[in-house]
């Protein structure tokens with residue numbers, strides 16, 4: 401079936417045992433994308449321990465064949481998950497260009513577990529090869545220089561654990577991982593990391609102008625893992641900060657969308673996301689009386705005014721809002 405919006409080409413990279421195929425399978429299972437795992441094709445055709453002399457040639461031929469098919473699928477509007485290692489920067493660049501020429505948007509993920517963890521997974525997999533190759537410790541060590549991890553400019557989103565990605569039909573947060581929702585299938589929300597700091601400072605007009613200590617606020621929120629970013633078509637378009645500094649209650653301390661991305665419901669998606677993560681019965685937030693868009697959003701999301709605070713911004717009181725987001729915690733929230 402053809403997507404109304406551009407198809408997505410998911411590119412997954414990481415070293416041996418990083419969890420690439422696990423992640424690719426998850427995306428395939430939980431989205432409309434078709435998965436192309438190169439090792440699976442090669443082992444199916446040539447076995448799980450093919451002769452070294454002809455290996456590169458065979459792998460290359462299979463890769464070319466696979467490419468023909470995923471390009472045809474993209475051309476027909478289908479999403480694809482590309483799990484072919486992508487160890488070299490040049491191959492990643494080449495595939496991005498091909499996918500974009502086929503009309504797709506590209507979304508890249510890099511898996512970076514510790515070396516111990518990757519080797520542990522290889523050892524485990526060696527005991528039951530299922531579409532993957534036998535990897536000796538020597539191979540694991542020798543191949544390392546061939547992997548060029550993507551640098552920041554390539555836009556690959558880092559993921560610690562393949563289970564942290566959740567391509568769900570509804571918003572279903574999973575620890576600090578990625579979340580997608582069907583209502584806005586092209587929007588992804590994930591925990592912010594240090595690499596996001598310059599982007600957030602740039603998209604937030606107050607931080608860009610270096611006012612109100614906003615830069616420090618962003619840095620601290622990221623350090624404390626309180627900040628989450630919304631990504632649309634590879635671009636960070638907004639952020640939300642959830643903390644518990646307000647009388648120990650869940651509090652949306654900041655919700656900010658880049659100019660050009662407001663008024664499209666993205667703020668609502670970020671609110672849904674933090675509501676699902678909030679640990680307290682009630683979730684609070686506040687905004688100035690002059691901030692009509694935020695007030696409209698609060699009303700849409702079922703927040704009730706809890707009172708006004710004067711004397712913060714002269715002549716522009718702060719309205720405090722509250723919503724009961726965790727009915728199961730009724731009784732725990734008494735102050």
Ligand SMILES: CC(C)(COP(=O)(O)OP(=O)(O)OC[C@H]1O[C@@H](n2cnc3c(N)ncnc32)[C@H](O)[C@@H]1OP(=O)(O)O)[C@@H](O)C(=O)NCCC(=O)NCCS
Nearest residue numbers: 654655656657662663664665666667668687693694696697
């Ligand atoms: C306030 C904010 C988070 C709302 O998020 P959002 O994704 O724009 O929310 P919505 O798309 O649901 O829009 C909310 C309302 O504001 C209107 N709106 C907001 N920005 C708009 C814009 N630039 N153009 C047109 N309409 C806009 C929407 O039309 C909508 O009104 P409606 O329900 O009558 O249609 C966002 O506008 C923003 O980032 N503003 C700057 C930062 C800020 O003020 N944050 C809140 C205080 S912490």
